[in-house]
Amino acid sequence: MNKVMSNKLMIALYVLPALLLIAILIFIPLILTGYYGLMDWNGIGNMEFIGLENYINGLQDPKFWESAYHSFLLALFSTLSLVVYLAISLILASKIKGADFLRKIYLIPMLLSSVAIAQLWIKVYNPNNGILNSILMKLGVENPPAWLAEPSIVLYAIFIPILWQYAGFYILIYYAALKNIPESLIEAAKIDGATPLQIAYKIKLPLIMGVIKVTIVLAIVGSLKYFDLIYVMTGGGPNGASEVMASYMYKLAFSTNDFGYGSAIGFLLLVITLIVTVIIRKLTASDDELQY
Amino acid sequence: MNRIGYTILYICLGLVALFQIFPIIWLFLFSLKDNREIFSGSPFALPTELKWENYAKVWEGGIGVYFFNSVWITGLAIVLTVLLASMATFAITRMNWKLSGFVLGLFMVGLMIPIHSALIPLFSMFLNVNLIDHPLSIVITYTAYNLPITMMILLGFYYTLPREIEEAAIIDGSSIHRLFFQIILPMTTPIMSTTVIINMIYNWNEFVFVNTFISSDKYKTLTVGIQNFIGQYMTDWGAIGATLIISVLPILLAFIFFSNKVVEGISSSAVKG
Numbered sequence: 001m002n003k004v005m006s007n008k009l010m011i012a013l014y015v016l017p018a019l020l021l022i023a024i025l026i027f028i029p030l031i032l033t034g035y036y037g038l039m040d041w042n043g044i045g046n047m048e049f050i051g052l053e054n055y056i057n058g059l060q061d062p063k064f065w066e067s068a069y070h071s072f073l074l075a076l077f078s079t080l081s082l083v084v085y086l087a088i089s090l091i092l093a094s095k096i097k098g099a100d101f102l103r104k105i106y107l108i109p110m111l112l113s114s115v116a117i118a119q120l121w122i123k124v125y126n127p128n129n130g131i132l133n134s135i136l137m138k139l140g141v142e143n144p145p146a147w148l149a150e151p152s153i154v155l156y157a158i159f160i161p162i163l164w165q166y167a168g169f170y171i172l173i174y175y176a177a178l179k180n181i182p183e184s185l186i187e188a189a190k191i192d193g194a195t196p197l198q199i200a201y202k203i204k205l206p207l208i209m210g211v212i213k214v215t216i217v218l219a220i221v222g223s224l225k226y227f228d229l230i231y232v233m234t235g236g237g238p239n240g241a242s243e244v245m246a247s248y249m250y251k252l253a254f255s256t257n258d259f260g261y262g263s264a265i266g267f268l269l270l271v272i273t274l275i276v277t278v279i280i281r282k283l284t285a286s287d288d289e290l291q292y
Numbered sequence: 293m294n295r296i297g298y299t300i301l302y303i304c305l306g307l308v309a310l311f312q313i314f315p316i317i318w319l320f321l322f323s324l325k326d327n328r329e330i331f332s333g334s335p336f337a338l339p340t341e342l343k344w345e346n347y348a349k350v351w352e353g354g355i356g357v358y359f360f361n362s363v364w365i366t367g368l369a370i371v372l373t374v375l376l377a378s379m380a381t382f383a384i385t386r387m388n389w390k391l392s393g394f395v396l397g398l399f400m401v402g403l404m405i406p407i408h409s410a411l412i413p414l415f416s417m418f419l420n421v422n423l424i425d426h427p428l429s430i431v432i433t434y435t436a437y438n439l440p441i442t443m444m445i446l447l448g449f450y451y452t453l454p455r456e457i458e459e460a461a462i463i464d465g466s467s468i469h470r471l472f473f474q475i476i477l478p479m480t481t482p483i484m485s486t487t488v489i490i491n492m493i494y495n496w497n498e499f500v501f502v503n504t505f506i507s508s509d510k511y512k513t514l515t516v517g518i519q520n521f522i523g524q525y526m527t528d529w530g531a532i533g534a535t536l537i538i539s540v541l542p543i544l545l546a547f548i549f550f551s552n553k554v555v556e557g558i559s560s561s562a563v564k565g
Contacts, residue, residue: 103555224406
C-alpha cells in the first residue's frame, strides 16, 4: 500500500503537468514583469537595461497616480456597498418566502461577461435613447447628462454597473453564512426578549465576522485589479477620467508599445495588490474570532 | 413582525430584484425591435412585431464563428483544467511525499495573482514560440489560470474520501492509474461538475487574454468578437441587442437548468479575488 502510494515516478506524473503549467504561465511571467520593468523595450526589438528608471518614472507619473486614485476610489465604493448587501442578506435570511429564488435573481448579472455588461450599460447610458435618460426625461428632467462623456461623472457612472455585476455574489455569500447560524441561538435570544435589530447586530453580525472580512479583502483586491468593463465602456476616457491601474498598464504596453514602462507599472500593480492584501488581513485579523 | 413591516421588506427586496434584472429584460426587448421602434416608442413597450431577423442577421454576419470558437475553446480548456487539477489534487491529498504541502501552497498562491501583472511577459513568451494569434495560447492560459481555483474547490472533497477504498484497491493489485481513473475520479463526479460549471463561466466570459493574444477574426471568441462586431453596427440597436443576447444565452441556460450547481460553484469560488 505505502509503497504504491509513495512511488516517486507516479507522484511526478500526476503533479507535474499542472505544476509546470502554473510555473511557466503564472510564476515565471510574474518574475519577468519585474525584470522587464528594468528595460527600455518596445516589445519586439532589443532590450536595453536602464536600471530603476521605469519604476522611478512610474512613481513620479501623475497619470499613474490618477489611475491608482481611481482604483482606490472603486475599492472604497465597493467596500461601502458591502453594508447594503449585508442589510439585504439579513432581510433575505429572516424567513422570507422566496428568498432562494430572489438571491438567484440577484446573481444573474454576475454570470454575464464584462464585455456584455459594458455594452449593455453603454446603451443604458445612451444620452438620447438609453433607458436611464428616457426615465429621467419622463420624470421631467430636462437635458439629462451624457453620462459617459462627462469627465466629472464618468467614473461614478462606471461604478454602478460594476456594483450591479457583483451585488448578487456578495449577497449569496452573506446569505449562506447567515443560514449557517444555528437556529437555537436566535431562538434563545428571542426568548430573552431581544428585538430583531438587536439579534442582527449583537448575534448575527459577530457570528459571520470571518466571512465579512473575507468579502472586504475580495472587494478591495478585486477593485484594485479591475479592468475589463472599464476598458470596454470608456477605454479609460474621456481624457483619462476613468483610467484605472490595469487599464493604464494595458494602454502603455499594447497601444503605445512601451513594454518596459508597462511592465514596471504592471509590477507596481502586483506589489500594491499584495501589500494591500497583507495590510487588510492584518487590520481585520483578531485573536478572538468567534466560531460556530 | 407585523404585516406592514413584511410588506415593506418585500417591496425593498423586489426593487433590488427589479434593478438587477431589468436592464437584461430591456436588452431582450430591444433585440427584437428595429431602430424606428426603439427610438420612437416607449422603452418599456413589448415589440409590436418580433424582429427575429436581427438574430439571423448577426449570426450569419460573423457571430456564428465566434460562438463556435467560444464553445470549443471553453470546452477543451475545461477538460484539460479539470483533468489536470484532479490528478494534481489526487497526488497532493492521497499520495505520500514530503513536498506535498509546499506544492499545494504554490497552487494556492496562484489564487491571489492579478493577471494583468503577467500579461506582458506572457505575450512575449507566446510571440517567441509562435503562439500569438493561435488558439492554443488561449487554451493553455485558461487551463493554467483556472487550475488554482479548480483545485481549491476539489480539495475538500478529496480529503474526505475514505482511505479504505485505496487500501482495498491496492491490495487487489490495482495500479495507481486504475485506482485514479476507474475508482477515485468517478467518485468525485458531484464536485467535478461544480468545477466544470465554474470553469465554463470563467472561460466563456474571459476577455483580456483573447483580446491580447488573438488578432484573426477566425480565432476570436464571443467576448472579443462582439466588441469589434458592435463597432460595425454602431447605430443598429436591434442587431447589437441580438448579439449580446446570443453571447450570454448559454450561461443563462446553464443557470436555469443547473442553478444550484452554479450557486454552489460561485460560493466556493469566493476565495478567488
